[in-house]
Amino acid sequence: MIRKALLALSLLPLAANAGWSQQQINDPSQPGPSTAYTQPASPIGGHGPELQLMVIDSHDGEPAALLNFADGGPDSCQGGQGTACTAKVRFDQGATTELKFLSDNGRQLAPTDLGAFTGALLHARSLTVEVAFSGKPMRYRYDLAPLNIEQSRPATVTVMGFDLGRAYPDKKPALSKGKSANGSTCYDGKNVANALAGNTAAAVTLCFYKDVLYSALVTPGSERSYNAAYTYFSERFGEPPADSPVLFWPDVDTRINRAQTKVIAFTSEDGTFDSPFIITDQRWSLLAPPVK
Numbered sequence: 001m002i003r004k005a006l007l008a009l010s011l012l013p014l015a016a017n018a019g020w021s022q023q024q025i026n027d028p029s030q031p032g033p034s035t036a037y038t039q040p041a042s043p044i045g046g047h048g049p050e051l052q053l054m055v056i057d058s059h060d061g062e063p064a065a066l067l068n069f070a071d072g073g074p075d076s077c078q079g080g081q082g083t084a085c086t087a088k089v090r091f092d093q094g095a096t097t098e099l100k101f102l103s104d105n106g107r108q109l110a111p112t113d114l115g116a117f118t119g120a121l122l123h124a125r126s127l128t129v130e131v132a133f134s135g136k137p138m139r140y141r142y143d144l145a146p147l148n149i150e151q152s153r154p155a156t157v158t159v160m161g162f163d164l165g166r167a168y169p170d171k172k173p174a175l176s177k178g179k180s181a182n183g184s185t186c187y188d189g190k191n192v193a194n195a196l197a198g199n200t201a202a203a204v205t206l207c208f209y210k211d212v213l214y215s216a217l218v219t220p221g222s223e224r225s226y227n228a229a230y231t232y233f234s235e236r237f238g239e240p241p242a243d244s245p246v247l248f249w250p251d252v253d254t255r256i257n258r259a260q261t262k263v264i265a266f267t268s269e270d271g272t273f274d275s276p277f278i279i280t281d282q283r284w285s286l287l288a289p290p291v292k
Helices: 002-011 114-123 223-237 282-287
Strands: 021-025 034-041 051-057 064-069 083-091 097-103 108-111 126-133 136-143 176-181 184-196 199-209 212-219 246-249 261-266 277-281
Touching (some): 034 136, 083 114, 083 282, 108 114, 114 282, 184 212, 184 223, 223 261
Antiparallel strands (some): 021 034, 097 108, 126 136, 212 277, 246 261
């Protein structure tokens, strides 16, 4: 789908108006037409190539957000087919993050974490992209009006009765309120019953942004809780990579990752089980302001 999206992107003219433009793409190999939403931007406060933001919706629950430079490509994309590029992005009040992209021609960029990038874009109200051309940094900003696009959700992950990626405006965890910053708030607790997979955890931290649970740290503290968590995530996302001190779910081995959930844990070598399972909704983690 990504290659077809990039091909379609190359055939579309750059929109001249601000905001989203919409165009239908007819592909005989697809069961129905796709919809392309495009929005151009010029560098902030300077001259340089126009950068088009594009979202292709094939109405299959797997939309794809892409970047397309009108003339040439950034310094990080000067290579052959399948070049790995980088760009700094910031959604809303989230942290500025350097993300990886793939490009076949140095001009059209597909994010390697496609599911997270597209999901963040669909929930954000602004996006800033920074790249370098001939050593000169250039920044582009987009005001993101809501798009009526459905993105399929992965298997549900529930911690203390809260589903990852779901909003809880009228419910808060029975934990101590911790650090907070610009709408992002974390809650902490120790010896928490029924924390994950029906087991007690030695420690739990839940972080919310705009009432959405986007991050959880669950420290098992016991072999039983550790094994239950391992089984819980393996049943939902498949087995983690074998023979590695770092466990992560899902075990993605493709160049383009559509996953929206990421779980990281460390194997216990000393029998204490004091390392946390780090559970993240990657869409919302790109949006949430850093909590320090």
